[in-house]
Amino acid sequence: MAEGGRLQGIEVCVFDAYGTLFDVSSVARGAQAELGERWAALSELWRSKQLQYTWLRGLAGHHADFWQVTGDALDVSLATLGIEQPGLRDRLMALYLRIAAYAEVVPTLRALRAAGLKTAILSNGSPAMLEAAVNNAGLAPLLDAVLSVEAVGVFKPHPKVYGLAGMHFGVPVERICFLSSNSWDAYSAKAFGFQVLWCNRFGQAAERLPATPDGQIRQLDELPRWLGV
DSSP: OBOSSOBOSOOEEEEOOBTTTBOTHHHHHTTHHHHGGGHHHHHHHHHHHHHHHHHHHHHHTOOOOHHHHHHHHHHHHHHHHTOOOTTHHHHHHHHHTTOOBOTTHHHHHHHHHHTTOEEEEEESSOHHHHHHHHHHHTOGGGOSEEEEGGGTTOOTTSHHHHHHHHHHHTSOGGGEEEEESSHHHHHHHHHHTOEEEEEOTTOOOOOOSSSOOSEEESSGGGHHHHHTO
């Protein structure tokens, strides 16, 4: 539990991927030459539809992997905004595989590893998507595991997804620190039983959901202080 702005007894740090380690806005921004000022509107709608489709598929029992969901969300976003450019869809999907990591990610992971902590990703992403993003950002040597929801066939926030971390590392969930920039993910992970820090990058208001996270940080490089390392 958190005491005095610190988490206690942590052995493993588990990170959400998209929005937490990786900057989802970097994808559409990478096609700014083609999109012009519309890149930001596309980025916001694409991300919104991507998440909506994971929740709707989960509730309906119509699972498809995150690559298909991401493509479907892009298609409806392009149609909604009336953007029709030959080759643009393929370019944007290719850019998703080269999504940029936030600047503080590598130093933070290095600090955790130097302190003897295990590190992992737990993500909606498909294994192929996560492998491409991790390798592009040079994170592979800094991670002990990359866990995908495809192992259980349902998206977050289903408890089966959060259970993957404890099963993989063989530690009690209360010894796992989970970090996400997605508020719904952070709150749901806390309800599952993790110690949780919400990486509230954009100063959002607190959610009205069960189980409030143990604390908030603005960037991941604040994490070592919370762990006393």
